[in-house]
Amino acid sequence: MAARTVKLAVIPGDGIGPEVVAEGLKVLSAVAPQHDLAFDTTTYELGAKRWHATGETLPDTVEEELRGHDAIFLGAVGDPSVPSGVLERGLLLRLRFDFSHYVNLRPVRLYPGVTCPLADAAPEDVDMLVVREGTEGPYAGMGGVLRQGTPGEIATQDSVNTRFGVERVVRYAFEKAAVRPRRKLTLVHKDNVLTFAGELWQRVVREVGADYPQVSVDYCHVDAATMFFVTQPRRFDVVVTDNLFGDIITDLGAAVAGGIGLAASGNINPENAFPSMFEPVHGSAPDIAGQSKADPTATVLSAAIMLDHLGLGAAARQVENAVAGDLQARAKDGGERSTARIGDDLARRVAEQG
Amino acid sequence: MAARTVKLAVIPGDGIGPEVVAEGLKVLSAVAPQHDLAFDTTTYELGAKRWHATGETLPDTVEEELRGHDAIFLGAVGDPSVPSGVLERGLLLRLRFDFSHYVNLRPVRLYPGVTCPLADAAPEDVDMLVVREGTEGPYAGMGGVLRQGTPGEIATQDSVNTRFGVERVVRYAFEKAAVRPRRKLTLVHKDNVLTFAGELWQRVVREVGADYPQVSVDYCHVDAATMFFVTQPRRFDVVVTDNLFGDIITDLGAAVAGGIGLAASGNINPENAFPSMFEPVHGSAPDIAGQSKADPTATVLSAAIMLDHLGLGAAARQVENAVAGDLQARAKDGGERSTARIGDDLARRVAEQG
Numbered sequence: 001m002a003a004r005t006v007k008l009a010v011i012p013g014d015g016i017g018p019e020v021v022a023e024g025l026k027v028l029s030a031v032a033p034q035h036d037l038a039f040d041t042t043t044y045e046l047g048a049k050r051w052h053a054t055g056e057t058l059p060d061t062v063e064e065e066l067r068g069h070d071a072i073f074l075g076a077v078g079d080p081s082v083p084s085g086v087l088e089r090g091l092l093l094r095l096r097f098d099f100s101h102y103v104n105l106r107p108v109r110l111y112p113g114v115t116c117p118l119a120d121a122a123p124e125d126v127d128m129l130v131v132r133e134g135t136e137g138p139y140a141g142m143g144g145v146l147r148q149g150t151p152g153e154i155a156t157q158d159s160v161n162t163r164f165g166v167e168r169v170v171r172y173a174f175e176k177a178a179v180r181p182r183r184k185l186t187l188v189h190k191d192n193v194l195t196f197a198g199e200l201w202q203r204v205v206r207e208v209g210a211d212y213p214q215v216s217v218d219y220c221h222v223d224a225a226t227m228f229f230v231t232q233p234r235r236f237d238v239v240v241t242d243n244l245f246g247d248i249i250t251d252l253g254a255a256v257a258g259g260i261g262l263a264a265s266g267n268i269n270p271e272n273a274f275p276s277m278f279e280p281v282h283g284s285a286p287d288i289a290g291q292s293k294a295d296p297t298a299t300v301l302s303a304a305i306m307l308d309h310l311g312l313g314a315a316a317r318q319v320e321n322a323v324a325g326d327l328q329a330r331a332k333d334g335g336e337r338s339t340a341r342i343g344d345d346l347a348r349r350v351a352e353q354g
Numbered sequence: 355m356a357a358r359t360v361k362l363a364v365i366p367g368d369g370i371g372p373e374v375v376a377e378g379l380k381v382l383s384a385v386a387p388q389h390d391l392a393f394d395t396t397t398y399e400l401g402a403k404r405w406h407a408t409g410e411t412l413p414d415t416v417e418e419e420l421r422g423h424d425a426i427f428l429g430a431v432g433d434p435s436v437p438s439g440v441l442e443r444g445l446l447l448r449l450r451f452d453f454s455h456y457v458n459l460r461p462v463r464l465y466p467g468v469t470c471p472l473a474d475a476a477p478e479d480v481d482m483l484v485v486r487e488g489t490e491g492p493y494a495g496m497g498g499v500l501r502q503g504t505p506g507e508i509a510t511q512d513s514v515n516t517r518f519g520v521e522r523v524v525r526y527a528f529e530k531a532a533v534r535p536r537r538k539l540t541l542v543h544k545d546n547v548l549t550f551a552g553e554l555w556q557r558v559v560r561e562v563g564a565d566y567p568q569v570s571v572d573y574c575h576v577d578a579a580t581m582f583f584v585t586q587p588r589r590f591d592v593v594v595t596d597n598l599f600g601d602i603i604t605d606l607g608a609a610v611a612g613g614i615g616l617a618a619s620g621n622i623n624p625e626n627a628f629p630s631m632f633e634p635v636h637g638s639a640p641d642i643a644g645q646s647k648a649d650p651t652a653t654v655l656s657a658a659i660m661l662d663h664l665g666l667g668a669a670a671r672q673v674e675n676a677v678a679g680d681l682q683a684r685a686k687d688g689g690e691r692s693t694a695r696i697g698d699d700l701a702r703r704v705a706e707q708g
């Protein structure tokens with residue numbers, strides 16, 4: 001029997017979600033025995049199919065069960081047949097909010113061998129860690145509509161930023177910056193326009209930063225940041241930002257780091273008061289679902305973030321090394337492989353490091 | 355005497371603002387006689403210096419004078435010595451809001467010969483027109499702070515979207531799309547999260563779009579849009595979007611189209627109830643101010659947008675052709691030129707077309 005059993009809730013979801021999750025689990029199975037680990041997985045059918053069948057996005061009883069797990073591994077949710085926002089707000093964001101995933105951790109890293117859309121970028125230029133706030137900001141869902149359907153209609157959307165919420169994520173970002181070689185933290189916001197929220201973020205960065213004198217602090221407006229992501233990505237080491245700006249710049253970051261097929265994320269509750277949730281940044285990609293065309297690498301790298309979060313750093317490095325090796329091999333032969341074949345190759349590379 | 359005199363208010367502003375505005379005016383002077391035009395300019399000293407001297411950003415009397423002009427030509431405002439937001443909200447945004455500049459028009463176009471940071475993009479791939487809403491959204495300045503400075507602090511920032519405000523800018527965007535070769539309009543928003551505002555924008559695009567059956571309509575989440583800007587810029591023809599998303603994607607667009615030194619904009623009140631305002635997308639760049647290093651091209655292209663708005667399309671084309679010629683010449687010799695020298699060369703190219 002393994003020395004440690006991880007209770008893992010699996011939400012394959014919609015579209016390519018089940019395909020990529022299967023490969024993520026394959027790689028986890030390959031790494032487990034080498035670390036005397038076992039994954040005890042329970043699969044939850046949530047997403048478009050369930051919503052169509054029952055109208056449910058996340059029944060309370062299911063959420064209660066999820067809470068009893070060590071981590072959640074999610075593929076992707078969403079389908080054009082479901083009105084925009086229903087599954088996003090009812091399932092994905094509900095889990096992020098209810099389970100206090102205040103750190104949405106998104107590394108942006110260009111692996112050697114990966115084709116970058118930028119003409120001049122080398123792997124050493126693109127190596128950042130975006131710490132996106134995950135539980136407030138414009139994602140709070142506050143606001144409303146007055147006089148809907150009339151010429152006098154008004155729709156508001158409110159960004160909510162609390163000292164509590166900003167401070168905890170900023171502190172996490174400083175902790176991460178303090179142990180990286182460049183020890184630099186950049187706040188990305190728009191404080192010259194969003195003055196109420198911006199002043200709070202700036203003040204918290206200043207105050208928390210006093211505890212980290214070894215970390216250099218920078219600020220960049222979000223509009224300029226998107227420009228620098230493509231012209232001077234080296235400018236960034238750790239980036240801390242609000243929920244919406246983080247959403248935007250990490251998709252751009254994914255593109256810069258070689259595409260959405262490689263972008264991983266963790267929705268983390270650092271105190272482990274709730275299970276954290278790990279998912280690729282990409283969506284359910286209904287256009288290529290069921291064709292074995294999806295790249296499972298983003299999901300596999302999300303599994304590595306999960307291993308790190310579970311304190312299994314050595315296993316995480318093994319998975320990352322397997323990915324790095326696979327990406328370099330692709331650069332050489334470049335043949336098309338199916339989703340399952342990439343998963344097999346990654347699992348083999350993991351096993352070979354044992 | 356010229357057949358038509360344009361009353362032009364000039365706000366050189368801070369940093370490189372006065373340097374680039376001088377070249378813009380030089381080019382306007384070169385184009386004017388060929389179209390039997392005269393520019394009657396009045397310069398307004400607004401920006402950091404005035405704020406430091408008097409505490410004023412935009413005195414009511416000055417705003418009243420500006421209102422009496424046919425157009426406003428602005429360099430850039432802002433300086434690190436002024437708290438973030440003071441000049442932005444007190445001068446730039448105040449003019450945009452008070453003068454109902456509901457169309458913030460930002461072409462994103464890669465001119466032949468210009469170095470693009472994308473490895474694979476050719477000029478025909480990057481040719482879009484971003485129509486950014488300019489008078490509401492998160493820029494409304496609404497929101498506030500409760501319990502400031504305490505652990506219970508809350509800062510809110512409210513996006514306000516009205517049927518009136520959304521409809522007028524969407525209609526303008528459809529008008530533009532209808533006369534472009536590709537006749538495509540893409541709404542950029544985040545309707546799966548910002549559901550109140552997103553639903554309004556979607557519904558208005560649907561309803562107004564019924565009047566433009568020849569225009570094909572697409573939708574793209576703002577996060578995905580930033581990705582497609584660098585991987586598939588061809589996807590976009592006319593883009594319509596809210597004030598904040600427009601701010602973000604047009605800086606990215608500027609980078610993709612060869613840099614912020616080339617990005618032009620018009621803050622337009624299409625009904626001419628108020629003077630429209632034309633300015634480069636870039637800021638005051640205090641780091642290079644006073645060194646004759648700034649590229650005045652963005653300002654010159656903003657002057658071309660102004661000429662178009664004033665109904666002087668032939669003059670606008672002449673200025674654009676001069677810029678296109680200059681950019682191709684740069685690609686060949688590539689020597690560094692001072693701000694004034696670039697302005698001279700552009701003025702000469704304009705005159706040669708006479």
Ligand SMILES: CC(C)[C@H](C(=O)O)[C@@H](O)C(=O)O
Nearest residue numbers: 088092093247281546547577
């Ligand atoms: C699906 C959507 C709600 C989600 C978000 O906006 O956070 C996605 O874009 C992401 O980045 O994980």
Ligand SMILES: CC(C)[C@H](C(=O)O)[C@@H](O)C(=O)O
Nearest residue numbers: 192193223442446447601635
């Ligand atoms: C200076 C700032 C207020 C402004 C904006 O956010 O609109 C600028 O970034 C722009 O895009 O014109």
